[in-house]
Amino acid sequence: MPQQQSLFDTSPPVWELDDAEQRRVARVVLSSGPAGEFDYLVPDQFADARKPEFLAEAGRRVSVPLGRGDRAVVGYCVDVSVTTTGGRKLKSLAGVLDASPLLSPRMLELGQWIADYYMTPLGQVLECILPAGVRGKAGTRETTLFSVPTKVAARLTTLELPEKQLAVLKVLAGSTKPLTMKQLMMRAECTSGPINTLRKKELIASRVERIDTDPLLDQEFTRRGPMTLNPAQVAALKSITAALDSRRPRTMLLHGVTGSGKTEVYIQAIEKVVSFGRQAIVLVPEISLTPQTVGRFRERFDRVAVLHSHQSDVERHRQWKRIASGDVQVVVGARSAIFAPTPHLGLVVIDEEHETSFKQDTAPRYHARDVALERTRMDKVPLVLGSATPSLETWQAAQSGQYELISMPDRVSNLPLPEVRAVDLRREEHRQGSRGAISRPLSQAMTVALADGGQVMLLLNRRGYSTHVQCPACGFALKCPDCDVSMVYHRQANHVVCHWCDRTEPPPTYCPDCKDANIRYGGFGTQKLEAEVAARFPNHPVLRMDTDSMRRPGSHEQALDSFRNGEVDILLGTQMIAKGLDFPNVTLVGVVNADTSLHFPDFRAAERTFHLVTQVAGRTGRGERGGRVLVQTLSPDHPAIVAAMNHDYEGFAASELPEREMLGYPPYGRMARLVIRGPVDKVTLAVGDDLAAKVREACREVRVIGPAPCTIAKLRNLFRYHILVVAPNRETLRTALAPLAGKLKLPEDVQWIVDIDPIDMM
Template sequence: MRNVKQLSLFSGLEDTSPAKHVLVAKVVFESGPEGVFDYRVPKTFVGRIAPGQRIRVPLGKSNRFVVAYCLEICEQADNPQLKDIAAIIDEAPLVTSALLRLAQWMAEYYLCPLGTVLETVIPACVRNQAGTRLVPHYRLAPCSDGFPSLTEKQARVVAALLEAPGQRLSRDALTRTAGCTTAVLDNLVKRGILVKEMARIRHSQPDATTLPRQERLILNNQQQEALEIIQEAVSTGEYRGILIYGVTGSGKTEVYIQAIEYVVKKGKQAIVLVPEISLTPQTVERFRSRFDYVAVLHSHLTDAERAAQWDWIASGQVQVVVGARSAIFAPAPHLGLIVMDEEHETSFKQEAAPRYHARDVALRRAQIEQIPLVLGSATPSLESWYRTQQGELTLIRLPERIGGRTLPAVKPIDLRQPKHSRASRGVITRQLHAAIHEALENGGQVILLLNRRGFATHVQCSACGYVLMCPDCEIALTHHRSFSKVLCHYCGHEAPSPKACPECQSAAIRFSGVGTERLEAEVKARFPEATCLRMDADSMRSREAYERAFRLFREGKIQILLGTQMIAKGLDFPNVTLVGVVNADTALHFPDFRAAERTFQMVTQVAGRTGRGPHGGLVLVQTFSPEHFAIQSAVRHDFEGFAAQELPIRMAFGYPPISRLVRLIISAEKELEAAGWAERVARSFSKSLSQTGRPDAARVVGPAPAPLMKLRGKYRYHIQILGKDESLIRMLVRCGLQCLEEARQVSWVVDVDPVDML
C-alpha cells in the first residue's frame, strides 16, 4: 500500500491534501489464489453490491476476469493499485449474513479455502440459476414533470406499474394487466417514461404439496417434559444445545413436530436434518400432514427443483425445511430451531472438501443465529454423549416406548456352533429360517439386514488361489449376478464376471462371501410364496425407488424387506414382527477405533424397527462374536452400558471424543513418493510441536500405510494428529502442509474430525 502522505517531487513540500476515500469490496475467489482481496466499487455499482453476492473482477497482469464472492463493503483511502469491479453476477445476495459467517468459520475449522466452502454452501444449481429464464421487466422512469400526453392504453400501463409491488412488472404481466400490446411499451420506453430491464423469473414453482391433516398426538409425561424444555429454550432467544436420548419408538419425532409448531407460531422457521435420502419420504409425509409449507432439499431433486426450493426458503414463506446433510445451509431468513434426527449417523459427514460434519456445522449455526439445536438418537454418538457429560449439551431421556410397548427381545445366534455351518444350506440359519416362517404364517412382516452389496464379496480360483482384485485399488472385486459383472465399490471399476480363472485358466472359479443380492436369491428360494424386495444402492437408483419401496412395504404388499443399513433406521412400520441381522460382524473388526460403536448402533437401530405394533417383535442377531460387549449391549438395548465400556478405551488411547483428531492422507502414483513425503511431513509436525514448548499437548501418529493402501490408482499413507487444543492442531497442520508446497507428484487430503479411517 502506498502511503497517502508523499513528498512532492517538484516542491519538496509534504502533500497535505485530504486522502480520497472510496468504497472497497473485500472478496475471495471462487477458485485460484487464497485469501481476501480488495477491489474498488465503481460509482455505477454503489448501492447494488452487498455481501453474499458474486461479482466478476480482473485478476493478475493479464486482467483475466474471474468470479469472486463479496464478503464486505467498506470505505477506505483510495489506492491507485486497486482494480475496479467489472460486473455484478447476482441481483441479490445468495446467502444471509449468518450463513456467510458460518462459511468463514468452516474455512478456518476445516482448513479449507473460503471460496471452496462457499461453493458447497451455495448449491451449483442456485449459482447457475437453474430453472430460470431472462424476461423483460418494466419500471417507471423518474419524471419530474409527470406523465404528459398519454393515450388511454399508455395511462393504463402507468397506473398498473404504480400499483405493482416494487413498481415493476414483467412484460407479460404488464401487457395482460394493462390490456395492451408490446408496441405500447416500446413507445413509452422511447419517450423515456418506462425503463426496460432484463430480469430472471422462475418457470417452475416449488412443490408445496400438503397432505390430509393429521391430528396432534397426545404426549406422555416424558415427551411433555422434553417438549417444555425445548419450548423454554426457544423462548429465551439464545443458543442452547439439547440431546434427546430416546429408545427406538419413544416418540422423538412427535416431540420435534410439536416443538416446531411452537416455533412456527412465533413466526419462525425450522430446519430438520435426516441422515439418509431413504428416510426423507416418510419424514416429509409426517411434516406435510402437520404444516402447510414444507420445503425439501436432497440430492435426488433435479437442479431446477432444488433451486426452486432454495428460492422458496429464502423468501421466508417456508415453515419447515426437511433434508439431508446439505440442508443445514438452507437460507432460512427467520430461523428459530434446528433439529437433527439420528445424529449419530456417519452420512452426516461429507467426504469431499470441505469435509464438514453437519452436526458440528449445525451447532455452530445455532450459536451464530442464537437459536436452540436439538439432536436426537436412540444410539447417540459418543461425541454428543461426551458433550452432555461436559455440560455442553442438555440431556433429555425418553427411556420408554409410547403406548407402553416393550422393546423387542434380542437374541444372538452363535455362528461358531457346528449346527449353523454348511448344514444350514446358506447364510440364513435354521433358527432364523424358522422365525421368518412363523412371522409370515402369523401375517407379520420381516426385515433382514446385511450391510454388504452384491452377490459375492470376492471371486477366487480354488485351483491356484488367485483372487480377482481391482487394478486401481487392490481391493477384492464384488460379483453382481444381476449385471454379470464384477465391481469395485470404491472407484467404480467394472469388468465382466469371469467364467475361468484369469491366472491359470481353470474353470474352478468360486464366488465367495455373501452380499444382499445373494441373500435375496436365498430368501426367494426358501420362501417362494412370500413377496420380497431388496433395498441397497444398486436397486434404489431412481428418485422414485425409495418412495415406491416404502409405500409397498407400508401397504403390506411386501412381506420381506432386505437390504443394507438404509433399512436400519428411522422407519416406523407397526406390522414388522421380526428383524434378522444376517451378519453383525461386517464392521466389528474393521481397523477403525469406532468399529464397536458402529456395530452397536447398527444392531440397536435395526432392532428398533420391530415391536412397534400390537403383535410385539423379535430380533435375531447372527454373529461370530456373541460375547463382544458391543453385541451384548445391543442385546440388552443398553446404550449407557456400552458407553461406559467404550469411553475408557477411547480415553486410554486419546481418541475422540476425548481429544480432537485430524487425519492427513498423502497419495502418489508411486509408493516410495507417498511414503517419503509422508515421512517428511510427519517430521515437520514433530518439529513444530517441539518448538511450541508443549510437546505433550498433541500426539503425532504415523506415517503408516492407510488401511486401504491403494485407492483409485494411488498409494496412500496417512498421519494422525490428536490433541485437545484445536488451535494448536490447526497450527501444526498448516506448518506441515508448507512442506507439501514443493511436492509436484503427490496429492493430499486434510480431514478434520474424520469418521472414515480406511
C-alpha cells in the same frame, strides 16, 4: 497481502493512487483458483445505491480480472469498505453478477468459521453453501394449470357429459388449487383426452405459469392435529419449550429409544416456534428423507420446504427463494439444509444425529452437527440433537453438562422393546442343514413369523452377489487393478465391479494365474441373499433394497410403500433399511452378519456396529403383535453386540469411553487425518514423512501416528498413506496444522487433503 502481490504486482495498474486518497474497495474470495482474499477497486457504476441491481456489496458474486492476462474469474464479495489504498496498485471489479445478495452477513460469518475450522479456502466454502441452482439462477418450468371457471362450477350438476369428462370436472372443482395435467390425470384416473375435450368446450380454464416440479409438492396431505403425549414426551417438550422461551443458545440431547415418539416432540416444539413467527430447520439422514417423513410435517404445517440431493437445480432454486423470503415455516432436509437461508430462525433439530452421513466427504469436509452448533450459537437459538444411539461425542458432552440431557426411555403406548437373541455362528448346530447365509434358527424364525402373517426384515450390509472371487487351486484372488480391494460379482448384470472406482469387467471363467477352471465365487452379498431367500420361501414376495436396486428416481419410496402395504413379505437390504422406518407388521428382524464392520481398523468400529444392530432391531415390535430380533455373529461376546442385544446404550458407552479416554481419542481429544496420494509409492511415502515432520516440529503436544498405508492402500491407481494427528483440544490441533495452511511445495501429481474430526478411516 503476499499472495495478492505475487499475483498482481507485475500487471499494469488500472489505478495509481496517492497514499492518502480514499477509495471504495471490495474484498473478494475466489470460487476456484488461488486461496486468500484479494482487494479490488469498486468503480462508480457499481457503487450507485440508486441502481441496486448493479451494487457491489457483501454477499454478491462478482467478476474480477486475475493475473497478468486479466483472465475473468468469478468471486464472492465478502466486504466493501472506504479506505486508503496505501499506494497499492489495484485492479477494478469487472462486473456484479447478482441483482441482490445471495449470502446474508450471518451466512458469510458462518462460512468464515467453516473455512477456518476445516482448513478450506473461503471461496470453496461459499460455493458449497450456495446450491448450484441458486448460483446458476436456474429458472422454473412453464406448466399449464387447469381450473373450473365459477360460472361452470355453478351449473356443474346440470351438465350432461360423458362419464370421464364429468369425473374430470368434479375432481377439478373439488380441488383447492389449480392442477397440472399430470395431477389431474392421476386424480381423475384418465388420459389427457377428456381434459383436452373439456378445454375445447371451454368448460375448464387453463393458464401457463412457472412452477416448481418437486413431486412431493404434487401430493396433498390431510391436516392432522397434535397427538396426545405420554409423560416422558410431555417432559421433553417442556424442556425444549423452556429453551425456546429463554431466547438463548442451548443444545439438548433428546435420547429416546427407538419408537419412543421423538418426532412428535419435535413437531410440537416447532409448532411453538411457528407461533412466534419464526422458522425451524430439521435435518434428517438423506436415506430417511422419504415422502413418509416429509408427509408427517406437511400434515401439521402449511408451508414446508424440502432440500435433498435428488432435486433438480430448478427445484432447489425455487425452494431456496421461498425459504429466503420468509414464506416457509419448516425446512426439512439432509446435511446441506443447515445452510438454508432462513431469515427468522428459531430452532434447529438434527434427528438421528449419530448418522455418519451428516459428515461431508469432500472439501469442505464439514460435519452438519458441528456447523449447527456454531450457527445456533450465532443466532442465539436452541439446537435439539435426537437419537436412540447418540454418538459418543454427543453423549459425553451431555454427561459433562455441556449439553442438556433429555431422556425418553420407553416406547409410546408402553410397547416393549423387542427380544434380541444372538445366533453364535461358531456353533456347529447352527450351521447344520444350511450352506447359505441364513442359519437354521433364523430360517425357523422366519417360517414362524411368515406363517403367522407377519413381515420379516433382513439386514446384510454388503452389496453384490459374491463379495470375492478366488481360485481354490493356487489361491489367486481377483482384485481391482487400480485399487487394493476385491472385486464383487453382481449376478444380475453378470459382471464384477470395484465398489470404490466403479471399474467393471466380465467375470473370469477360469483362474488368470493357473488357468484352473474351478474358480470360486465366495462370500455373501445382498443379491445372493435375495436368491437364497426366494428359494427357501417361494410363496412369499421378496424385495431387495441397496444402492444397486434403488437407482431409479422414486424407487426407494415405491419399495417402502409396497412393503408397508403388505405386497411384500420379506424386505432385505443394506443399512438403508435400518433407520427411521416404521412398519407395525414387522415381527422379525434378522441381522445376517453383525460382524461386517466390527473388526475394521477404525476406533469407531464398535460404535458403528452397536448403532447399526440397535437401529435395525428398532424396526420391529412397533405394533401390538410385538417382535423379535436374531443377530447372527461370530463374536457374540463382543461388548458392542452384547449391549445392542440388551438395548443398553449406557452400558455400551460405559465400556467404550474409558478406552477412548486412555488413547486421547474423541470425545476426549481432537483429531485430524491427513491423506497423501500419488502415482509413485516411494515418493508418496516421502511426502507423508515430510508432512508428519512438519506437524511434529510445529507442536510437541500432539501425537502424530504415521504415515502408514491407508486401509485401502491403493485407490484409482494412486498409492495412499495417512497420518493421524491427535491433540488434547481444538487450539492445539490448529497450532500443529498451521504449517500446512499455506502453500506446500509437493512433487508433481502428489496430492494431500486434511480431514478435521474424521469419521471415515478407510
